[in-house]
Amino acid sequence: MGSLFRSEEVCLAQLFLQSASAYSCISELGERGLLEFRDLNPKVSPFQRRFVGEVRRCEEMEKTFTFLQQELRAAGRLPAPCPESPRAPAAREALRVQEQSEQLAQELREVSRSRSSLRDRLRDLRQHLHVLREGQRFTSLPVGPGVPAGLGREPILDPSLHHHLDRKINFVAGVIHPWRVTAFERLLWRACRGYLVASFVEMPEPMEDPATGESITWVIFLISYWGEQIGQKIRKISNCFHCQVYGYPESEASRTEAITRLHGQIQELSTLEETEKYLAEVLDKVAQVLPTWRVQVQKMKAIYLVLNQCSFDVTKKCLIAEVWCPVRDLTQVQDALRQGSVSGSCFVQRVPTTESPPTLIRTNKFTAGFQSIVDAYGVASYQEVNPAPYAIITFPFIFAIMFGDVGHGLLMFLFALWMVLYEDSPRLRQGTNEIWLTFFEGRYLILLMGAFSIYTGFIYNECFSKATAIFPSAWSVATMANHSSWSSAYLATHPSLTLDPNVTGVFQGPYPFGIDPIWSLATNHLNFLNSFKMKMSVVLGIVHMGFGVMLGVFNHVHFQQRHRLVLEFLPEMIFLLALFGYLVFLIFYKWIKFSAADSRVAPSILIHFIDMFLFTSNAENLPLYPGQVPVQMVLVVLALASVPVLLLGTPLYQWCRQRAPRTVRPRAHDFAEIFMHQAIHTIEYCLGCVSNTASYLRLWALSLAHAQLSEVLWSMVMRNGFVGLSYVGGVVLVPVFAAFAVLTVAILLVMEGLSAFLHALRLHWVEFQNKFYVGAGYKLCPFAFAPDTWE
């Protein structure tokens, strides 16, 4: 089976690397991702390690790269991911990368700075220009009645007409943020009432706010005032409101002259375009090389961190690395070292160890999901039996027992099928939503869960809570009606009647595949279904647990502990089979031997089971078969006898082995620990058998809940859509179906699905795995270059 059955053999090895070729050897090994390096300098702080200088250099380069990336993002370009994976650079190439990146960063900084200063200047000039132009409107000679309305608030009188007023009119002109206009006006009015005339007009085009960078339509204001103190007040108020104030010449001529001058200055700033072009070129260059550099420097840093973990042997002038290596890959490691080293001087040597190696289980895209749900509870100990290959089928099957419905199973299957068929599409793979990624990772799991749910749905005969009559029902209503003379009048007076299987012809044999569809019409269907599902849960649970105990055999054989086969496996199986295997036998026996003819005196299995333990008997409860009482007594005695064997067998055996003359030390305190451990195991196993069997009844409970929810949804929601058989009824059906569909997906698929998933998981982790699984291992984490995550 390969390594899915039990984890692979992993050995401890030492790599001897020449100082000159150490870097390239580690680079080669990292590309292949085979080994886990152990830290040989755990007590050395990161600042005292050998290659701390190189690591620092890599980090500086990464800082430069972050700056470059920020600049790229500010310019609105998305950095593309690196198409192929470049190798880690040699020392000279790394130096070149460092120099080039710093040079690019420097250029970028300079160009950005000059560009922003040019832009500020341009903005300033344009604002000034607008202020002058708009101001012209207020202070130019009135053109007559044809003056267009809406030219600001009040046209100011031209000072030249009022020169006789003997007051010199001065102006303050500037630009203010549109949100501050009302407050500004109010304050001006309160402070300098009557001595100024203020007018506001919006700028014709929006301009950038230097602080926030967003585009705002500024408001130009022109205040004419007379009196020096008023002027100072106005300027102070303008300062308060962060207005940009520009000089406003008084005479018309100087104003036009200023306008022409500003035009000329704006023209001169054509260099801004060239700066922008140059900046775009630099950014292009950066975007081209940055992805490759990032990956290269990441790999370099990873290699130096690994080299820091090696120890330096002064006499042989080489670095020694201690690695965990899968035995199967030793030749590949040797190849890699030969490729990476200059003269073939690096080699690997296996080293014996008493430590427990890490666990390595190789999976493909299908088995990875199932292995991960086993690992979530505990990683397998080194080379113990892996429950995952069996969980591939038993987990979806146990889920399906709790979820059994053809319609729901079909929906789940189709959803998973879509995910599986399009699993290579980048749109599905690169989703960022965590919940979606969880579903996507488990697509094969959901596929199998849906498929098995369709099967169990057919057995339970439930399709969206409706039964299908694939084969005709085995119960004949007509025969019963004829036999008991159920006329229409009789039926009118009796609201419910029972079919009696004792009458010949009423029951004509078991339904060949699944539950008979007549039970979905019966009012006492739960009586039958509960009995069926409870017995089914107990039978399947005991089979599952028995299988778990049998898997322990592989562990005993593999770890050379054959005494445990007789001293642990045998008592465990006897205990389980004598008590609960017998229960399964009773269930099947009663199904086969007892029919409607003796339904009045049919014995209760539960009472028999309880009496078996208490060594009593109940007169009203007939025996199932002759000789039942002595058989049960023997079985109980057998089961009770196996408990002390389980409790004392292995510790005594180990104690006896120690007393043999081979060993030197008696190790008395170890014996107490072994005994304690075995006592705990015995109690856990025996009590666990009882409680875990009862725990499997959740299969019954959840399947009942699912069936009831499904039925409620149908009868309370969907049936109301069938009220009218007219065209109006057809229209009403549409929103009713919409509600039914939404509730089906939300409650029955998502909520019940998650619930059944959780319970199936619990049954595997606790009830199944505590029969054989230890799960105290740790995973092999090979040194490999992880694909670059861009964010």
Place this chain on the structure above:
Amino acid sequence: MTAHSFALPLVLCSAFWGLVGIAAPWFVPKGPNRGVIITMLVTTAVCCYLFWLIAILAQANPLFGPQLKNETIWGGRFLWE
């Protein structure tokens, strides 16, 4: 309404799942996944066969019959046959 035999479904289903669980593993092509596929086939056969068997055995000798509403009886009596 119709008589169902017990032997025929038993033989058919046992044959089918026997094919899946016992015969098909011999025909799985050699490859790295051969062991996993065989495990899956056998486990599926055992689980599904056992589930079907429990369902049919539970109905083979019913101790009581369905209790129907009078409307259902009327419909079943006069419309279903």
